Amino acid sequence: MQFVLAADEFASIIPGASRPEQVEDNVNALNEKIPADFWNELKSERLIYEKAQTPV
Numbered sequence: 001m002q003f004v005l006a007a008d009e010f011a012s013i014i015p016g017a018s019r020p021e022q023v024e025d026n027v028n029a030l031n032e033k034i035p036a037d038f039w040n041e042l043k044s045e046r047l048i049y050e051k052a053q054t055p056v
C-alpha cells in the first residue's frame with residue numbers, strides 16, 4: 001500500500017478485507033516503517049523501476 005500511495009498518480013487505494021482483523025492488519029501495514037535501503041535495493045535489483053517514487 002505504501003508503494004502505491006508514494007506515486008503522484010494515485011490519491012487513494014481500496015484494500016480488500018474479508019474479516020475485521022484484516023482491516024487492522026491493513027492499517028498496521030500502512031503505518032509500518034520501511035527503510036529507504038529496502039526501496040533502493042528493489043531498484044538496484046530492477047524489481048521496481050529505477051525512477052519509481054517510493055515512500056520517504
